[in-house]
């Protein structure tokens with residue numbers, strides 16, 4: 422055996438992660454560019470100080486107060502009649518989804534999604550020793566529903582991962598599509614990953630409203646994006662209580678620290694402020710899409726706080742050129758495309774100015 426005796430399938434693999442570079446304009450990991458308000462900071466600090474006084478004790482394993490806060494929030498954000506027993510949380514929705522794979526995947530079982538999509542999904546499957554099957558999205562990044570349904574019926578996955586809005590394309594799924602795929606999955610779990618749910622355009626409903634109709638539906642959310650709390654690491658889901666109970670079997674004891682619980686509960690009390698910039702970010706997103714189209718780029722419709730655009734003959738050169746202007750975006754998605762997160766108006770101006778200069782010397786891809 423070679424040292425260290427890492428699992429065969431992990432050998433030589435680079436750990437996942439976007440470059441963390443210290444540049445003036447950071448538009449690469451879909452964070453909310455606006456920090457918490459001074460009032461929210463003060464309340465979070467006070468809540469953490471109170472929690473600190475009892476850090477000799479393990480935290481509430483069932484994070485009861487936080488589940489109540491999350492359920493109440495979801496009922497203002499597309500859900501109705503969501504109770505605390507229907508809510509589960511962990512250290513980021515990445516951990517929530519890994520727990521789902523640990524509970525419902527495993528050897529001899531299959532997880533399925535449709536590419537291009539979030540690059541972490543196959544990693545959860547690998548880490549939970551679950552077979553990974555990937556279907557493909559249509560040219561415009563929507564789902565071809567007949568093909569999607571057919572693939573689910575054929576592969577009988579125990580977990581289907583459907584991000585809506587999808588990362589990195591920004592594409593949202595209509596509720597009829599979610600319903601159809603929940604039915605096709607039979608007793609398999611269908612996770613609608615709404616990490617960017619709060620940014621959806623008006624008229625795009627949340628899958629939360631489908632929970633009463635499909636007991637195999639899980640809707641995943643996070644405080645990392647619209648909530649402006651990526652540093653706190655808090656993701657959560659809403660689903661049938663039986664699903665939460667199954668996840669409880671695989672979670673590590675006391676997985677949510679007292680500090681995390683206090684922070685997230687305090688942040689929820691400030692939800693209107695923390696989410697206060699979402700309308701502005703959505704408007705900035707729509708303006709960015711419009712501007713990019715005016716410049717002649719191909720741009721995917723976006724319900725999220727980022728935009729996928731292209732198509733470049735050498736996208737890496739464009740990415741690098743922007744970086745040299747102090748603007749960090751993300752080299753992800755199908756070849757030829759780049760993804761930019763929506764920042765403040767000033768940051769978007771810096772992005773547009775830099776892009777205008779960089780593309781003068783960078784050929785576009787021939788699209789005929």
Ligand SMILES: *Cc1c(COP(=O)(O)O)cnc(C)c1O
Nearest residue numbers: 513514515539588616643645656
């Ligand atoms: C950012 C993102 C998440 C959220 O991850 P956290 O672990 O909650 O920070 C989940 N799903 C997708 C598709 C994302 O892009």
